[in-house]
Amino acid sequence: xxxxxxxxxxxxxxxxxxxxxxxxxxxxxxxxxxxxCIALADLHGDGEYKLVVGDLGMAGHTMRLKVYRxxxxxxxxxxxDLPSAVVTFLMDQNEPRTPAVAVTSGPFVYVYKNLRPYFxxxxxxxxxxxxxxxxxxxxxxxxxxxLTLKEMLEGIRDKAEIxxxxxxxxxxxxxxxxMENFVNLHKGxxxxxxxxxxxxxxxxxxxxxxxxxxxxxxACRDGSIYILRRESKRPKYCIELSAQPVGLVRVHKxxxxxxxxxxxxxxxxxxxxxxxxxxxxxxMTMSLLDQKSRGxxxxxxxxxxxxxxxxxDKNLVDIIRTQDVVTSICFGRYGREDxxxxxxxxxxxxxxxxxxxxxxFEEKDTSLGPPVAQSxxxxxxxxxxxxxxxxxxxxxxxxxxxxxxxxxLYRLRLMAARAYVKALESSLVPVTSTLQEPLKMNAVVxxxxxxxxxxxxxxxxxxxxxxxxxxxxxxYDQSLYAMKRAFFKAPMLVPGLNYPIxxxxxxxxxxxxxxxxxxxxxxxxxxxxxxxxxINMPVSEGLVAA
Numbered sequence: 001x002x003x004x005x006x007x008x009x010x011x012x013x014x015x016x017x018x019x020x021x022x023x024x025x026x027x028x029x030x031x032x033x034x035x036x037c038i039a040l041a042d043l044h045g046d047g048e049y050k051l052v053v054g055d056l057g058m059a060g061h062t063m064r065l066k067v068y069r070x071x072x073x074x075x076x077x078x079x080x081d082l083p084s085a086v087v088t089f090l091m092d093q094n095e096p097r098t099p100a101v102a103v104t105s106g107p108f109v110y111v112y113k114n115l116r117p118y119f120x121x122x123x124x125x126x127x128x129x130x131x132x133x134x135x136x137x138x139x140x141x142x143x144x145x146x147l148t149l150k151e152m153l154e155g156i157r158d159k160a161e162i163x164x165x166x167x168x169x170x171x172x173x174x175x176x177x178x179m180e181n182f183v184n185l186h187k188g189x190x191x192x193x194x195x196x197x198x199x200x201x202x203x204x205x206x207x208x209x210x211x212x213x214x215x216x217x218x219a220c221r222d223g224s225i226y227i228l229r230r231e232s233k234r235p236k237y238c239i240e241l242s243a244q245p246v247g248l249v250r251v252h253k254x255x256x257x258x259x260x261x262x263x264x265x266x267x268x269x270x271x272x273x274x275x276x277x278x279x280x281x282x283x284m285t286m287s288l289l290d291q292k293s294r295g296x297x298x299x300x301x302x303x304x305x306x307x308x309x310x311x312x313d314k315n316l317v318d319i320i321r322t323q324d325v326v327t328s329i330c331f332g333r334y335g336r337e338d339x340x341x342x343x344x345x346x347x348x349x350x351x352x353x354x355x356x357x358x359x360x361f362e363e364k365d366t367s368l369g370p371p372v373a374q375s376x377x378x379x380x381x382x383x384x385x386x387x388x389x390x391x392x393x394x395x396x397x398x399x400x401x402x403x404x405x406x407x408x409l410y411r412l413r414l415m416a417a418r419a420y421v422k423a424l425e426s427s428l429v430p431v432t433s434t435l436q437e438p439l440k441m442n443a444v445v446x447x448x449x450x451x452x453x454x455x456x457x458x459x460x461x462x463x464x465x466x467x468x469x470x471x472x473x474x475x476y477d478q479s480l481y482a483m484k485r486a487f488f489k490a491p492m493l494v495p496g497l498n499y500p501i502x503x504x505x506x507x508x509x510x511x512x513x514x515x516x517x518x519x520x521x522x523x524x525x526x527x528x529x530x531x532x533x534x535i536n537m538p539v540s541e542g543l544v545a546a
Contacts, residue, residue: 018320019318019355019356019359019360019361020320020341020353020354020355020356020359021353021354021355021356022353023071023340023352023353023354024071024350024351024352025323025349025350025351025352026071026349026350027323027324027345027347027348027349028348028349029344029348029349029350030055030061030348031053031055031066031344031348031349031350032055032056032057032058032061032327032344032348033053033054033055033056033327033328033344034056034285034327034328035247035285035286035287035328035329035330036084036085036086036203037053037054037055037056037083037084037085037086037328038051038052038053038054038086038328038329038330038342038344039051039052039086039087039088039101039330040052040088040330040332040333040334040340040342041088041099041101042098042099043067043088043098043099043101043114043115044096044098045095045096045097045098046096047336048069048335048336049332049333049334049335049336050067050068050069050074050334051067051068051069051330051334051342052065052066052067052086052088052101053065053066053067053068053086053344054079054083054085054086054103055076055079055083056082056083057079057082058348062078063078063079063080063081063082063083064076064077064078064079065077065078065079065083065086065101065103065112065115067115068350069335070335071352075115077112077115077116077117079103079105079110080105080110081105081106081108082105083103083104083105084104084105084106085103085104085204086101086102086103086104087101087102088100088101088102089102091111091113098114100112100113100118101115107122107123107125107192108120108121108122108123109121109122109123125192126195127162128162128165128191128192129156129160129162129163129164129165131156131160132153132156132160132162132164132165132168132191133191135149135152135153135156136149136167136168136187136191139183139187140187140188146176146179146180146182146183147176147179149171149179149183150171150172150179153168153171153172154172157172163195165191165192166192166195167186167189167191167192168191170182171183171186197218197220197226197235198220198222198224198226198235199220199221199222199224200220200221201218201219201220201221202219202220202221202245203218203219203245203247203248204216204217204218204219204248205217205218205248205249205250205255207250208230210230213229213230214229214230215227215228215229215230215269216228216229217248217250217255217269218235219241219245219248219257220245221244223240223241223242223243223244223245224238224239224240224241225238225239225241225245225248225255225257225267225271226238226239227239227269227270227271237269237270237271238271239255239257239267239271239273241257241259241265242259242261242263242265243259243260243261243263244259244260245257245258245259245260246258246259246260246283246284246285246286247283247285247286247287247301248286249286249287249288249299250288251288251297251298251299251313252297253268253269254266254267254268254269254274255267255268255269256286256299256311258283258286258301259283260282260283262278262279262280262281262282262283263276263277263278263279264276264277264279264283264299264301264311264314265277266313266314274313275313275314276314277311277314277316279301279303279309280303280305280307281303281304281305281307282303282304283301283302283303283304284302284303284304284325284326284327284346285301285302285326285327285328285329286299286300286301286302286329287299287300287328287329287330287331288300288331289310289331289341290331290332291339291355292338293338293339296312296361297312298310298311298312298317298318298361299311299312300329300331300341302325302326302327302328302329302343303325303326304325306321306322306323306324306325306326307319307320307321307322308320308321308322308326308329308343310361312361317361317362318361320341320353322343322345322351323345323349323351324345324346324347324349325345325346326343326344326345326346326351327344327345327346328343328344329341329342329343330342330343334352337354339354339355340352340353340354340355341353341354341355437467437523437530438460438461438462439458439459439460439461439467439493439521439530439531440458440459440461440531441456441457441458441459441519441521441531441533442456442457442533443455443456443457443519443533443535444457445535445537445538448538448540448541449507449538449539449540449541450506450507450508450510450540450541451504451505451506451507452504452505452506452507452537452538452540453502453503453504453505454502454503454504454505454517454535455500455501455502456472456500456501456502456503456519456533457498457499457500457501458490458493458498458499458501458521459493459496459497459498459499460493460494460495460496460497461495461496462495463495464495465495466492466493466494466495467492467493468492468493469523469524470489470490470493470521470522470523470524470530471487471488471489471490471521471522471523471524472487472488472489472490472501472519472520472521472522473486473487473519473520473522474486474487474503474517474518474519474520475517475518475520476505476515476516476517476518477515479508479509480507480508480509480513480514480515481505481506481507481508481515481517481537482505482506482508483503483504483505483506484503484504485503490521505517505537507537507540509540510540512539512540513539514536514537514538514539514540515537516534516535516536516537517534517535517537518532518533518534518535519531519532519533519534519535520532
């Protein structure tokens, strides 16, 4: 298939960085469908794969089975009912091997051979509840009125082991004025029952062979996933989801379900939960990307924010931005390209992209949550004799060891509390502990000696009250240092501003020793300092010769 780009919204830089080539975009294709109603198949056995779409017929259009070749519509035929899924399969051994198209709708499967109606298969009905049959027989003979019929069916539904048919359930959902018309319309028709699951199925996934072993995974409207195996009358496993299912995809032997609470959840085929990914927008559709040439499989998720995210397990490996919200996704061979991505949008558009042959999906965790390394199992060494002896000692002296641990813990907490109180009482913290004078201070020493420049940065952290009448004092060894300004008055501190206060310190010793200079910030008339800082002076490089 020739790559014909008709999208003008994406820039050249985005296309160069993307792993996909823009092959075709038709916003007026009038395709309204779901991922389950799209299939790719070599319908004529000539090696050129076609796109088969079960169109739902929205926006004033009728329901049709459409076939696309390249970028254009090759043929279309009218469907009798609303399609729920479209698949292709081989039904004979004749050469060339051309597949047939099966379209499901309600309890019927319509088979098309050479794109012409070939066969209609009806699912075999199950035995209905005998009490339900008797009640509807009485309604047919006009022996009971609709209200009595409603009460009797409700009693059967609450106690009977065999569930009611679709007709009875629809009757119970009717309003009282509409019940009589419903009974008159349906009482002469036979009762059929076609479901054995606890709830109405919404998504299906089938794996295996019918004559050997198969596994059917069903996501139902009750927010659960049921797994059935061959010759099992009841579901083998049940997975309770956190919300209603929006999509279902099987990746290798794992099950990936998309839910309406904007999450993507992974499970094993026995129902054990593996991981959860939180999506940035509501999920619209899901599909499987199977790159058979490299053995790469990933889950493609269409979101309501006009993005398609691609996940391998819980790792986000690629993001595709589209012109509209994507409602269906299909990946496979189209035309003569092996890796083609086909999407339809909410507005009926058709998007076709081709995966670049040089594209490589990086195996890195870009999603929210714990890192990938956390899920890697540690290489735990084997138990040694020392480990076993230590375990026995801990088991025998567990109470005494716990008491010693608690005593040490209390002693550590006490020492930390005492040190904290001492720092508050002596104002040895860089931030004041009183709300009346919220101040903070830090000091910077510059120079190599014997003269050093000492800069104090003082800031008022209050909301709107300035600080006034503050004094700054220095305490030091006068045999080692000399200061021109050892005591002075600080300026008024406006809230939020940083005030640098500079002074000079001269080292009087040439013996290569240093000491600590203490800085006090006080308020006039008070002996307790508001802030105290200890400045470790550097060693002077020596006195400068006169």
